[in-house]
Amino acid sequence: MWLNLTPSRRLLSLRWSLIQYRNITLENTTRKAAVDKVLSAFRSICGKDNVSLGEAIREQHGKDESVHRCRPPDVVVFPRCVEEVSALAKVCHDHNLPIIPFGTGTGLEGGVGAVKGGVCFSLRNMDQILDLHPEDFDVTVEPGVTRKALNAYLRDTGLWFPVDPGADASLCGMAATSASGTNAVRYGTMRENVMNLEVVLSNGTVIHTAGKGRRPRKTSAGYNLTNLFVGSEGTLGIITKTTLRLYGVPEAMVSAVCSFPSVQAAVDSTLQILQTGVPIARIEFLDDVMIDACNKFSSLSYPVTPTLFLEFHGSERSLEEQVSTAEEITHSNEGSDFQWARDAETRNRLWKARHDAWYAAQALRPGCKAYSTDVCVPLSRLPQIIVETKKDLLESRLTGPIAGHVGDGNFHCLMVVDPNDPDELHQVHLFTERLARRALAMDGTCTGEHGVGLGKRALLCEEVGPLAIQVMQGLKDSLDPGNLMNPGKILQRGEL
Amino acid sequence: MSGRVLVGVKRVIDYAVKIRVKPDNTGVVTDGVKHSMNPFCEIAVEEAVKLKEKKLVKEVVAVSCGPQQSQETIRTALAMGADRGIHVEVSGKDYETLGPLQVSKIMAALAKKEDAQIIILGKQAIDDDCNQTGQMTAALLDWPQGTFASEVTLDGDKIKVVREIDGGLETIKINTPAVLTADLRLNTPRYATLPNIMKAKKKKIANVKPADLGVNLTSKLEVLRVEDPPQRQAGMKVETVEDLVGKLKESGKV
Numbered sequence: 001m002w003l004n005l006t007p008s009r010r011l012l013s014l015r016w017s018l019i020q021y022r023n024i025t026l027e028n029t030t031r032k033a034a035v036d037k038v039l040s041a042f043r044s045i046c047g048k049d050n051v052s053l054g055e056a057i058r059e060q061h062g063k064d065e066s067v068h069r070c071r072p073p074d075v076v077v078f079p080r081c082v083e084e085v086s087a088l089a090k091v092c093h094d095h096n097l098p099i100i101p102f103g104t105g106t107g108l109e110g111g112v113g114a115v116k117g118g119v120c121f122s123l124r125n126m127d128q129i130l131d132l133h134p135e136d137f138d139v140t141v142e143p144g145v146t147r148k149a150l151n152a153y154l155r156d157t158g159l160w161f162p163v164d165p166g167a168d169a170s171l172c173g174m175a176a177t178s179a180s181g182t183n184a185v186r187y188g189t190m191r192e193n194v195m196n197l198e199v200v201l202s203n204g205t206v207i208h209t210a211g212k213g214r215r216p217r218k219t220s221a222g223y224n225l226t227n228l229f230v231g232s233e234g235t236l237g238i239i240t241k242t243t244l245r246l247y248g249v250p251e252a253m254v255s256a257v258c259s260f261p262s263v264q265a266a267v268d269s270t271l272q273i274l275q276t277g278v279p280i281a282r283i284e285f286l287d288d289v290m291i292d293a294c295n296k297f298s299s300l301s302y303p304v305t306p307t308l309f310l311e312f313h314g315s316e317r318s319l320e321e322q323v324s325t326a327e328e329i330t331h332s333n334e335g336s337d338f339q340w341a342r343d344a345e346t347r348n349r350l351w352k353a354r355h356d357a358w359y360a361a362q363a364l365r366p367g368c369k370a371y372s373t374d375v376c377v378p379l380s381r382l383p384q385i386i387v388e389t390k391k392d393l394l395e396s397r398l399t400g401p402i403a404g405h406v407g408d409g410n411f412h413c414l415m416v417v418d419p420n421d422p423d424e425l426h427q428v429h430l431f432t433e434r435l436a437r438r439a440l441a442m443d444g445t446c447t448g449e450h451g452v453g454l455g456k457r458a459l460l461c462e463e464v465g466p467l468a469i470q471v472m473q474g475l476k477d478s479l480d481p482g483n484l485m486n487p488g489k490i491l492q493r494g495e496l
Numbered sequence: 497m498s499g500r501v502l503v504g505v506k507r508v509i510d511y512a513v514k515i516r517v518k519p520d521n522t523g524v525v526t527d528g529v530k531h532s533m534n535p536f537c538e539i540a541v542e543e544a545v546k547l548k549e550k551k552l553v554k555e556v557v558a559v560s561c562g563p564q565q566s567q568e569t570i571r572t573a574l575a576m577g578a579d580r581g582i583h584v585e586v587s588g589k590d591y592e593t594l595g596p597l598q599v600s601k602i603m604a605a606l607a608k609k610e611d612a613q614i615i616i617l618g619k620q621a622i623d624d625d626c627n628q629t630g631q632m633t634a635a636l637l638d639w640p641q642g643t644f645a646s647e648v649t650l651d652g653d654k655i656k657v658v659r660e661i662d663g664g665l666e667t668i669k670i671n672t673p674a675v676l677t678a679d680l681r682l683n684t685p686r687y688a689t690l691p692n693i694m695k696a697k698k699k700k701i702a703n704v705k706p707a708d709l710g711v712n713l714t715s716k717l718e719v720l721r722v723e724d725p726p727q728r729q730a731g732m733k734v735e736t737v738e739d740l741v742g743k744l745k746e747s748g749k750v
Contacts, residue, residue: 149512155532157688159690249689315691
């Protein structure tokens with residue numbers, strides 16, 4: 001491409017690259033000098049065992065479970081309490097060092113990559129479950145507490161925290177990325193289930209978004225700061241406590257599976273089930289390619305056709321009603337092979353295909369990695385977008401079995417790609433952009449659950465429009481004027 | 497046939513807690529630390545409740561030996577489906593020295609008093625790892641025992657037990673009355689649900705003293721000292737194989 005330019009243009013381009021290179025090198029040198037200066041301050045705040053320069057540690061903290069390459073920070077600190085987080089943040093602020101909060105590193109959009117180096121705040125040592133109020137259905141947790149750890153702690157109380165993004169993620173990290181999961185259709189996402197946050201801002205100030213210790217079930221007091229930080233992906237502050245809404249463990253559960261002749265039939269059934277008011281807990285869609293992969297991987301024999309996996313929660317009597325209503329609806333939409341199960345072992349067997357989907361997809365092409373796309377559209381547009389996407393996959397000759405939380409209009413293509421083939425990676429990248437734009441054209445969003453992170457910043461601009469982006473940038477500038485909080489994520493800044 | 501199952505449940509420090517040794521090395525810190533039912537006892541309760549749901553037994557009685565707080569553990573068993581509870585009060589010095597021998601004497605006495613047909617216990621407790629109570633109880637009662645059970649099937653007046661042993665799986669058939677101890681893969685315990693927790697509040701827990709059962713709690717064991725495992729030492733990088741062999745010889749390992 002460079003050869004297509006005229007000689008004077010070539011010279012300009014070369015100069016521009018050299019200037020960029022010099023600026024970045026200068027930045028790096030300045031930053032490294034700053035890091036050296038602050039190391040002793042860090043050590044005196046959180047103890048020298050909790051400050052790490054080791055290469056392996058930094059690399060661990062520079063990547064998550066996405067396809068984005070590792071971008072290690074310059075140093076990793078392990079604060080033990082919010083006072084240490086605040087003190088460390090002040091030091092970073094005074095020396096202009098980027099701050100990257102780190103929970104469990106299970107994100108899917110490269111959110112923890114330290115694109116401008118800096119200090120990674122690994123919060124895993126803050127692992128207390130505080131203030132459980134079973135009679136009020138709320139609990140407050142620190143960032144080191146994962147959702148499985150919380151549910152294990154709660155097992156004697158009859159309560160649970162139902163948001164289930166698959167990974168055993170940090171709950172504060174789930175708040176930061178506004179995580180969702182398979183049972184969002186009944187229990188909501190993090191946006192609906194975070195009641196209060198303790199946040200450390202870039203200059204070390206500690207705020208409580210709904211007031212310290214407050215946990216009313218609802219409020220109309222002031223601006224909704226809690227939901228401002230939910231989904232902010234570490235770009236506005238470090239979440240050090242989250243107060244969560246709990247639910248009663250379901251008395252009983254029934255799982256069911258049903259096959260359909262077409263995507264339309266499956267989605268129509270979903271719509272009708274929701275419309276009749278069945279409080280369905282999980283309703284998952286697997287396309288024929290995915291079912292085929294699961295059959296091969298787990299030696300199952302589902303009919304190779306669009307399939308719905310359903311889960312119902314409730315009392316014994318309400319389950320009978322829910323299941324029979326759902327069965328009727330699927331029948332009327334040409335659904336077949338409706339099977340259901342009550343006891344844990346058979347339920348797990350029925351849902352095995354859905355549970356193993358990720359691995360089954362990867363097994364389609366051994367040696368390849370799987371990358372999950374993530375778009376969400378209004379329910380009525382789901383059949384159209386899935387059909388168009390499958391056509392695109394065929395035309396682009398890409399492997400992308402589809403699994404979706406069809407009750408929310410959210411689906412994932414599990415792109416199985418050879419990580420060493422730059423052409424294929426490029427094709428997948430273009431495909432995901434086309435997919436995101438298709439979703440945007442149908443009044444949807446470019447990310448249903450995984451967040452914007454590194455890869456979807458341009459799409460966010462297209463989605464909300466330049467004026468809303470300006471407002472977002474204004475909020476960011478007001479809370480973090482130095483752009484120290486997780487730079488390079490969510491919002492683009494000029495040429496970054 | 498009474499159709500009655502006795503299930504022993506022990507209150508222990510929760511498995512997820514980081515254990516800390518007391519500064520005076522006499523034991524571990526228990527004050528303010530989260531306690532819950534021993535995981536193997538949960539499996540035992542689940543198995544007993546499953547038997548009742550299949551209508552193979554008539555009543556499940558949960559038993560716990562310990563201080564006042566042991567009642568919470570019994571309540572959890574009741575919320576899982578046990579019918580009633582028996583709290584054997586043991587506190588203070590007696591509780592500190594309470595071990596498998598004393599508990600098995602209590603269980604044996606209760607089995608006779610309640611005319612139990614089956615006793616199900618967890619295979620071991622996660623705090624002392626003794627793995628003795630089930631075996632001792634069977635010996636005191638002269639009952640057959642099916643320990644490390646990963647599958648239990650009632651067959652008339654006999655029980656078929658598949659046991660997990662080092663070499664694999666062993667299947668035995670024993671007469672009732674019998675003692676069973678639950679291993680990890682016997683079942684997946686259910687979560688207590690809110691409605692069941694509420695119902696459990698109405699179920700009865702009887703209070704009994706060891707003396708009422710004619711049991712002497714004196715222990716022949718004395719804990720001398722409790723210590724942390726040794727701290728892991730830093731490793732060392734060597735440049736060549738010769739260095740490695742040299743260092744191994746130096747430390748007397750080769």
